[in-house]
Amino acid sequence: AVPHEEAELTDGFHLVIDALKLNGIETIYNVPGIPITDLGRLAQAEGLRVVSFRHEQNAGNAAAIAGFLTKKPGICLTVSAPGFLNGLTALANATTNCFPMILISGSSEREIVDLQQGDYEEMDQLAIAKPLCKAAFRVLHAADIGIGVARAIRAAVSGRPGGVYLDLPAKLFSQVIDADLGARSLVKVIDPAPAQIPAPASVARALDLLKGAERPLIILGKGAAYAQADEAVRALVEESGIPYVPMSMAKGLLPDTHPLSAGAARSTALKDSDVVVLVGARLNWLLSHGKGKTWGEPGSKRFIQIDIEPREMDSNVEIAAPLVGDIGSCVEALLEGIRKDWKGAPENWLQTIRTKREANIAKMAPKLMKNTSPMCFHSALGALRTVIKERPDAILVNEGANTLDLARGIIDMYQPRKRLDVGTWGVMGIGMGFAVAAAVETGKPVLAVEGDSAFGFSGMEVETICRYDLPVCIVIFNNNGIYRGTDTDPTGRDPGTTVFVKDSRYDKMMEAFGGVGVNVTTPDELKRAVDAAMDSGKPTLINAVIDPAAGSESGNIGSLNPQSTLKKK
Ligand SMILES: Cc1ncc(Cn2c(C)c(CCOP(=O)(O)OP(=O)(O)O)sc2=O)c(N)n1
Ligand SMILES: Nc1ncnc2c1ncn2[C@@H]1O[C@H](COP(=O)(O)OP(=O)(O)O)[C@@H](O)[C@H]1O
Numbered sequence: 001a002v003p004h005e006e007a008e009l010t011d012g013f014h015l016v017i018d019a020l021k022l023n024g025i026e027t028i029y030n031v032p033g034i035p036i037t038d039l040g041r042l043a044q045a046e047g048l049r050v051v052s053f054r055h056e057q058n059a060g061n062a063a064a065i066a067g068f069l070t071k072k073p074g075i076c077l078t079v080s081a082p083g084f085l086n087g088l089t090a091l092a093n094a095t096t097n098c099f100p101m102i103l104i105s106g107s108s109e110r111e112i113v114d115l116q117q118g119d120y121e122e123m124d125q126l127a128i129a130k131p132l133c134k135a136a137f138r139v140l141h142a143a144d145i146g147i148g149v150a151r152a153i154r155a156a157v158s159g160r161p162g163g164v165y166l167d168l169p170a171k172l173f174s175q176v177i178d179a180d181l182g183a184r185s186l187v188k189v190i191d192p193a194p195a196q197i198p199a200p201a202s203v204a205r206a207l208d209l210l211k212g213a214e215r216p217l218i219i220l221g222k223g224a225a226y227a228q229a230d231e232a233v234r235a236l237v238e239e240s241g242i243p244y245v246p247m248s249m250a251k252g253l254l255p256d257t258h259p260l261s262a263g264a265a266r267s268t269a270l271k272d273s274d275v276v277v278l279v280g281a282r283l284n285w286l287l288s289h290g291k292g293k294t295w296g297e298p299g300s301k302r303f304i305q306i307d308i309e310p311r312e313m314d315s316n317v318e319i320a321a322p323l324v325g326d327i328g329s330c331v332e333a334l335l336e337g338i339r340k341d342w343k344g345a346p347e348n349w350l351q352t353i354r355t356k357r358e359a360n361i362a363k364m365a366p367k368l369m370k371n372t373s374p375m376c377f378h379s380a381l382g383a384l385r386t387v388i389k390e391r392p393d394a395i396l397v398n399e400g401a402n403t404l405d406l407a408r409g410i411i412d413m414y415q416p417r418k419r420l421d422v423g424t425w426g427v428m429g430i431g432m433g434f435a436v437a438a439a440v441e442t443g444k445p446v447l448a449v450e451g452d453s454a455f456g457f458s459g460m461e462v463e464t465i466c467r468y469d470l471p472v473c474i475v476i477f478n479n480n481g482i483y484r485g486t487d488t489d490p491t492g493r494d495p496g497t498t499v500f501v502k503d504s505r506y507d508k509m510m511e512a513f514g515g516v517g518v519n520v521t522t523p524d525e526l527k528r529a530v531d532a533a534m535d536s537g538k539p540t541l542i543n544a545v546i547d548p549a550a551g552s553e554s555g556n557i558g559s560l561n562p563q564s565t566l567k568k569k
């Protein structure tokens, strides 16, 4: 008898890799370890780019921003229990910011976990992940890997994007099944993020409201950046002639120097506008919940809100014209109406905005020109503002308090999705993960402008940046502390709670791993060092000495701090 052909076999390891590749996933951000070390090695051998970090939080942040930049879910791969927990902050932050990512963690066998028998790194990870992300799945059988990966991908990118958890118990990887059965079990996700067309009645209601406006305003949020409907968004602003305010990560959808930009006249725009079009921007704390003196007289505003999430409407204040759908479809629908019948730009309102904007820019200008040493935030940012103006396709990563809040208004952006920052949660620690993924996903030069405290949350990844030789230039605004470097301990025993070692030299850290380290004390030196880094593409860390007395507590959001009213006896 003809010997039975050795049936072609496959296993869990290979099915996970095949499922990811089938769905166009090209990169995995991970920290190796039991039970996923070999999954990473096999994925690399099969052509996936596997980037290994020093802490899972940074791998997770990289995956999250990869999702924001590519509209495909970023993949973070971790070990069980502690590695999974380290990835959770990034997963929750991605969900809060509507970035699509999938946290894939190895886990213990269900039978041991459910009997709490004390497995290596035992934890009921699925139960813990669920409240912190958009969706969570576990796969127990190799033949289910295809559908499990497909469900995770669709959950991450459809509707309001967000974080998804995929739990893969260790035993799954070595499960062997017939290769043909395995191949047929894989699912290539069809149309994972379909257009969500707004109802014509909703469009008509919004257009009527907009046509009656005397002082209309458009607010562009990071949802508008994520949607990659750049031409439609630009056309909406330019063909309506309505001024716009970009939220932080929407900067660059139109150049910040655009004649219709009201960014530098934000307070006037929010206070005096009468109809406000929110485009992928939530009325959350970043927009004072749509209430209070920021928004002028109570009841003086009518909101049109474009969002793919219907439940976002009326979250804070009544939305007069909800426009539920994807930003591309909604903006195109509004454009169609405006092209048919529009009264033209509100000239006198534009004049008000323009006057205010020019006055604010003129007031700021001298602060940006100082070439003093030690630098203050403004003079250092003045140098970086010029760098980005000369290198508009560089990606700016930004975190800190003063370093973040002042950079947001001072460094103009010229292209979409080039400013990546702490986002909705104001979370410190996104810097190096975002910088790695921005470089890996786009190949563009990255300028990471970091407060010295903010850098500390993910600073060990300078080794990762050197290991992959990424074109990342880190500028640390070193004011010796959190917010500034002047606090003291009233008892005289310890340093103040918010200060760091005086005159510290972060540039030496980069040299430890073969990168370029530079110490600068003037804006001219800073500009020259950044230009050199951008031209060389070499991993570089610039320690920019900032006056420790510069800056204010919590940057621009100090008012959020609770104050003690009790006078110390
Ligand atoms: C995870 C985490 N921990 C702590 C904070 C609190 N925090 C912290 C610790 C900041 C750092 C500010 O210091 P910096 O050196 O980064 O920036 P400046 O000195 O330029 O203000 S900003 C801020 O809100 C946070 N937002 N996120
Ligand atoms: N493709 C899309 N179409 C429509 N809305 C989107 C899309 N992607 C994300 N969103 C929405 O965009 C909003 C982003 O708001 P937010 O994160 O508050 O932006 P910002 O902080 O810049 O104001 C979220 O409510 C989300 O539902």
Ligand SMILES: [Mg+2]
Binding pocket: 451, 452, 453, 477, 478, 479, 480, 481, 482, 483, 484
């Ligand atoms: Mg600082």
